[in-house]
Amino acid sequence: AEARAAHLLEGLNPQQLEAVTHAGSPLLIVAGAGSGKTRVLSHRIAYLIATGRAHHGEILAITFTNKAAAEMRERIEALVGERAQRMWISTFHSSCVRILRREAKNVGLNSNFSIYDSADSLRLITLVHKGLELDPKKVAPKAIQHKISALKNELVDADDFASRANMNDPFEAGVAEVYKGYTQRLRQANAMDFDDLIAETVYMFRAFPAVAEMYRRRFRHVLVDEYQDTNHAQYALVREIVGAAGDGDGPEPAELTVVGDSDQSIYAFRGADIRNIVEFGKDYPNARTIKLEQNYRSTQTILSAANAVIARNPNRPEKRLWTSEGDGEKIIGYAAENEHEEARFIAQEIDRLTDTGDFRPGDVAVFYRTNAQSRSLEEILMRVGLPYKVVGGTRFYERKEIKDALAYLRVLVNPDDDVNLRRVLNEPKRGIGERAEGTVAALAERDRISFMAALRRADEAPGMATRSLNSVAAFVKLLDDLAEVAEGSGPAEALEAVLEQTGYLAGLRSSTDPQDESRVENLAELVAVVREYARENPEGSLEEFLEQVSLVADADQIPDAPDGASQAEVDAAVAEAKRQGVVTLMTLHTAKGLEFPVVFLTGMEHGVFPHRRAATDPEELAEERRLAYVGLTRARKRLYLTRSEVRSLWGQSEYYPASQFLGEVPADLIDWKREGSKRPPAVGTAGGAGNGRWDRSGGRYGGSSWGAGTSRNASFSSISPASGGSSATAAQKKGRVQPQKEVISVAVGDKVNHTAFGNGTVIGVEGAGDKTVAKVSFDVGEKRLLLRYAPLTKV
Ligand code: ATP
Numbered sequence: 001a002e003a004r005a006a007h008l009l010e011g012l013n014p015q016q017l018e019a020v021t022h023a024g025s026p027l028l029i030v031a032g033a034g035s036g037k038t039r040v041l042s043h044r045i046a047y048l049i050a051t052g053r054a055h056h057g058e059i060l061a062i063t064f065t066n067k068a069a070a071e072m073r074e075r076i077e078a079l080v081g082e083r084a085q086r087m088w089i090s091t092f093h094s095s096c097v098r099i100l101r102r103e104a105k106n107v108g109l110n111s112n113f114s115i116y117d118s119a120d121s122l123r124l125i126t127l128v129h130k131g132l133e134l135d136p137k138k139v140a141p142k143a144i145q146h147k148i149s150a151l152k153n154e155l156v157d158a159d160d161f162a163s164r165a166n167m168n169d170p171f172e173a174g175v176a177e178v179y180k181g182y183t184q185r186l187r188q189a190n191a192m193d194f195d196d197l198i199a200e201t202v203y204m205f206r207a208f209p210a211v212a213e214m215y216r217r218r219f220r221h222v223l224v225d226e227y228q229d230t231n232h233a234q235y236a237l238v239r240e241i242v243g244a245a246g247d248g249d250g251p252e253p254a255e256l257t258v259v260g261d262s263d264q265s266i267y268a269f270r271g272a273d274i275r276n277i278v279e280f281g282k283d284y285p286n287a288r289t290i291k292l293e294q295n296y297r298s299t300q301t302i303l304s305a306a307n308a309v310i311a312r313n314p315n316r317p318e319k320r321l322w323t324s325e326g327d328g329e330k331i332i333g334y335a336a337e338n339e340h341e342e343a344r345f346i347a348q349e350i351d352r353l354t355d356t357g358d359f360r361p362g363d364v365a366v367f368y369r370t371n372a373q374s375r376s377l378e379e380i381l382m383r384v385g386l387p388y389k390v391v392g393g394t395r396f397y398e399r400k401e402i403k404d405a406l407a408y409l410r411v412l413v414n415p416d417d418d419v420n421l422r423r424v425l426n427e428p429k430r431g432i433g434e435r436a437e438g439t440v441a442a443l444a445e446r447d448r449i450s451f452m453a454a455l456r457r458a459d460e461a462p463g464m465a466t467r468s469l470n471s472v473a474a475f476v477k478l479l480d481d482l483a484e485v486a487e488g489s490g491p492a493e494a495l496e497a498v499l500e501q502t503g504y505l506a507g508l509r510s511s512t513d514p515q516d517e518s519r520v521e522n523l524a525e526l527v528a529v530v531r532e533y534a535r536e537n538p539e540g541s542l543e544e545f546l547e548q549v550s551l552v553a554d555a556d557q558i559p560d561a562p563d564g565a566s567q568a569e570v571d572a573a574v575a576e577a578k579r580q581g582v583v584t585l586m587t588l589h590t591a592k593g594l595e596f597p598v599v600f601l602t603g604m605e606h607g608v609f610p611h612r613r614a615a616t617d618p619e620e621l622a623e624e625r626r627l628a629y630v631g632l633t634r635a636r637k638r639l640y641l642t643r644s645e646v647r648s649l650w651g652q653s654e655y656y657p658a659s660q661f662l663g664e665v666p667a668d669l670i671d672w673k674r675e676g677s678k679r680p681p682a683v684g685t686a687g688g689a690g691n692g693r694w695d696r697s698g699g700r701y702g703g704s705s706w707g708a709g710t711s712r713n714a715s716f717s718s719i720s721p722a723s724g725g726s727s728a729t730a731a732q733k734k735g736r737v738q739p740q741k742e743v744i745s746v747a748v749g750d751k752v753n754h755t756a757f758g759n760g761t762v763i764g765v766e767g768a769g770d771k772t773v774a775k776v777s778f779d780v781g782e783k784r785l786l787l788r789y790a791p792l793t794k795v
């Protein structure tokens, strides 16, 4: 067996080798960025199986994103064959859903519970808040939601909190009351929010030791990636599954392997606790620690810059990344006069790098601290004709029409799901107004029944108008009919029935609002998603489809990521961008775990990055610096650091001095193309301090980030002419940059496929070259597509 496993050890460095083969005690792998953490975890799992030390069913591997899980499964499959298909490799949330569905009866739920994303949860919290008649100025629902989430991540339940809250403090008292009501309402709706998935699993294990022991006997090896980003509840979950010596007469503790880099912990805002990694040795006293310091990703210049910046953080163990790859090129620095000129410089450099043939647009990523900064970049990239993709932006699953359609499906699976039921009660309008809704809600409250049950007994509700009664009866009948369809067919048929029979689609089609046209397209995309799911999972039920959507849409553990995109969307969009070979625009948070040959870190300004909150809070500053470290270490070959002396953000044009992170990079590593003013004004006046609004979702750029360039209608009129002679781009000098994407040629009658609209037939062609427009007939209707942007292939 050892001999058959030998190939799994080839090409590993000595520390990686030890990490892969270690046995007999908990293992902590403290690995710097790009040092092969994922590689080591995959090889370790494969090695366990190949040597016969573990059966594949005894292994539980936890990754940060669904995409990472899929990738790990693929790698392991390549190493040990199709056994990998049946292994538990998933995110914390997915593992917990799986466990909870099996054990639901033990937590007082049906196994068909709904999963509420953060928008659903906010709706429910707002309902409870209203019911309690709290003052939204003193205790805003959003703030309560944030607090409840933090409490759940700390495993503090509603009763715990009520007993410890300071009831003289209006906020704490409000949270305590809402938390109680919210918990009850979730139970009544047979639903869990994202934080519950983890916390309820922990509570269940604690309340039912026999269940916990069953999982402990089963999982003899537990491996966790990105351990630095686990919060307390996740930590406790691992602890429960692994078990501890002396846990009753249960099995020996499982072998635990965790991998992480405390310098890359960037999710403290959602409860990630860096102590989980720092104190691993204390929690598991006989643990072995292995450091990986050789980096296989970046040039020495890039690593030296990253090392120098992160070294400024206090209280971190000394760690130095190195590479055998050599120094590579110097980092290029650029201080622009304003954000448009900064964008112009970036476009010019991308143009130069890709002109020589050394790099493709798909090799390039541009990072920024907040979504609001993407706008000027997008405008210039569009203008010079560089294809690009914004990762993040509007969230597909957050769109109203998508949420409405999914709400119908959720109600069909779980009629007790009050939030989703009330969401679609009068959507589209069917004459059940707020008053009727309130009356039914009161009946439900009075008789302690679900909203659906109350709808069925609406005639008993005091004061219901006859007209409303008729509408309610018709609605109940509609849902019953749809439930019948859903029962007897697959998820795709169910969705189509919902869209047709509720009149939802017809309403949008007959509307004159141009936005409704794109809503129809989005629903067509949702239909495509379901069809694809049904193709890949011929046995998949509607319930399973919804579960997958919940996890993809919002899970991946970053429901509150500063950019507002789930990691799964990020991953999908990145993969798409790579395939298209287009420049990737994204926030620093979403860049975690990725690598690109060319990276631009933009907006390196004091008050932007680090953002202004960091000015007064050393902890915030340290987290911002880790974010800088993550950004710097994404680059493989070329790194650019840019800033703008004047920037309009949040509607105000302000002077911003250089980011302190720029000064922390050793000067001899940077080649400044324009250095800007050397002496920034005093820190106190910096960063638009007068504008105290920090808006996480601020400036999210409207329009679709899904349908490639065609669906964006950026206006260029806002771009001021170049103010400096030095800033004319190569594009402007050449007149026009050639589009980087090869324009496919089509003729009338060709069959084509569009990533969003599916298959279609070309029915007309206008224009030529990069201005060619094709008229294509799809199932969803006729579309005019600019070929150089449309994600279109011939079939
Ligand atoms: P991050 O901190 O960004 O998550 P990581 O530590 O998970 O990074 P990986 O993504 O596993 O690092 O590895 C980075 C790159 O280095 C990958 O392309 C990987 O294939 C390569 N790599 C790792 N170890 C070796 C090795 N021993 N020989 C050759 N290439 C390696």
Ligand code: MG
Pocket (backbone or CB within 6 Å): 037, 038, 593
């Ligand atoms: Mg990794």
